[in-house]
Amino acid sequence: MQVRHLSYFVTLARERHFARAAEACHVSQPTLSAAILKLEADLEVRLVVRNHRFVGLTPEGEKLLAWGRQILTDYTGLRDDLTGLRRGLTGVLRLGVIPAAMPAISLLTTRFLKAHPAARVEVLSMTSRAIQRALDGFEIDGGVTYLDNEPLENVRVARLYRERYVFVANRGHRFAGRGAIGWTEAAAERLCLLSDDMQNRRILDKLAASIGVSIKPTVVSNSFLGVCSHLRQGDWSGIVPHTFFYVFGAAPDLMAIDLVDPVHSEGIGLVLSDRDPLPPMASALLAATRAFDLEAELECALRPN
Numbered sequence: 001m002q003v004r005h006l007s008y009f010v011t012l013a014r015e016r017h018f019a020r021a022a023e024a025c026h027v028s029q030p031t032l033s034a035a036i037l038k039l040e041a042d043l044e045v046r047l048v049v050r051n052h053r054f055v056g057l058t059p060e061g062e063k064l065l066a067w068g069r070q071i072l073t074d075y076t077g078l079r080d081d082l083t084g085l086r087r088g089l090t091g092v093l094r095l096g097v098i099p100a101a102m103p104a105i106s107l108l109t110t111r112f113l114k115a116h117p118a119a120r121v122e123v124l125s126m127t128s129r130a131i132q133r134a135l136d137g138f139e140i141d142g143g144v145t146y147l148d149n150e151p152l153e154n155v156r157v158a159r160l161y162r163e164r165y166v167f168v169a170n171r172g173h174r175f176a177g178r179g180a181i182g183w184t185e186a187a188a189e190r191l192c193l194l195s196d197d198m199q200n201r202r203i204l205d206k207l208a209a210s211i212g213v214s215i216k217p218t219v220v221s222n223s224f225l226g227v228c229s230h231l232r233q234g235d236w237s238g239i240v241p242h243t244f245f246y247v248f249g250a251a252p253d254l255m256a257i258d259l260v261d262p263v264h265s266e267g268i269g270l271v272l273s274d275r276d277p278l279p280p281m282a283s284a285l286l287a288a289t290r291a292f293d294l295e296a297e298l299e300c301a302l303r304p305n
Contacts, residue, residue, distance in 0.1 A: 077279035
C-alpha cells in the first residue's frame with residue numbers, strides 16, 4: 001500500500017466525485033481510479049461503491065477512511081519533524097477558532113510565527129462543535145475554544161485567558177455614564193447578538209436563564225462583524241466579550257459597561273488532539289502558548305492609554 005494511493009482515497013471520500021478528486025490530486029481520472037483499484041487489491045476488500053460514478057464507501061471503506069486520515073496526518077507530521085530538524089519548522093499550521101476568541105488570536109499566532117518564521121498559519125472561524133469534528137478528522141492542528149462550557153472530548157488543553165462580558169451601545173444610550181448594569185436590564189434592551197449556533201450565545205442564554213431572564217435579540221449574526229455593524233448604526237445594543245474592543249478599537253461612538261448581577265467569566269484555551277507524540281505543528285503551538293502569558297498581554301493591549 002502506497003501513501004500516495006491512500007491520499008487519493010481520502011480525497012475521493014471528501015470530494016465524493018472521481019473527476020473532482022482527480023483534479024484535487026493533480027492527476028488524471030484514470031490514474032486515480034487505478035490507484036483506488038490497487039488499494040482495494042492490496043487490502044483485499046472493496047472500498048468504494050460505484051457504478052458509472054461514485055456512490056459511497058463500503059463499511060470497509062469507512063473504516064479505512066478513519067485510519068487513512070490518521071496515517072496521512074502521522075506521515076505528514078513525520079516529514080515535518082525530520083525537515084524541522086534540518087531547516088526549522090515549515091508548512092501550514094491549521095487553527096480552528098471560535099468567533100468569540102478571534103479578537104485575541106493574533107497574539108498567539110504572532111508568537112508562533114516569531115518562533116517559526118518559515119511556517120505559515122491558516123486561521124478558520126469555526127463553532128466549537130466544528131472544532132471537535134475537525135480535530136477528530138485530522139483536518140486542523142489545534143483549536144481555540146471554551147474549555148469549561150460544553151467541553152470537547154479526547155483533547156489536551158492549555159488555558160489562555162478568561163472571557164468576561166460587557167454591554168455595548170451607542171454613547172447616546174440612556175445607560176451612558178454608568179459603571180455597571182445588571183443582566184436583567186441588559187436583556188430588556190433592543191439587542192443584536194450572535195446566533196444560537198454559537199457557543200457564546202448559548203452561554204449568554206444559559207446565564208440569563210439562571211436568574212430567570214430570557215434574552216430575545218431582534219437581530220442575530222454568526223459573526224461579530226455583523227454585530228458590530230448594527231452597534232455602529234446606533235439603534236441596537238449588544239452583549240460581547242471584553243476582547244471585542246481589541247479588534248474594533250476604542251470607537252468614539254460606542255461605550256462598554258461591565259455586566260454584573262452576576263459577574264461571569266468563561267475560560268478560553270487551546271485544544272489539541274490527545275495523541276502521543278503530538279504532530280510537530282501542534283507541539284510547536286503548545287510550546288508557543290507556554291512561552292508567554294496571553295491573558296496578561298491581552299489585558300495590557302486593552303488597557304486605555
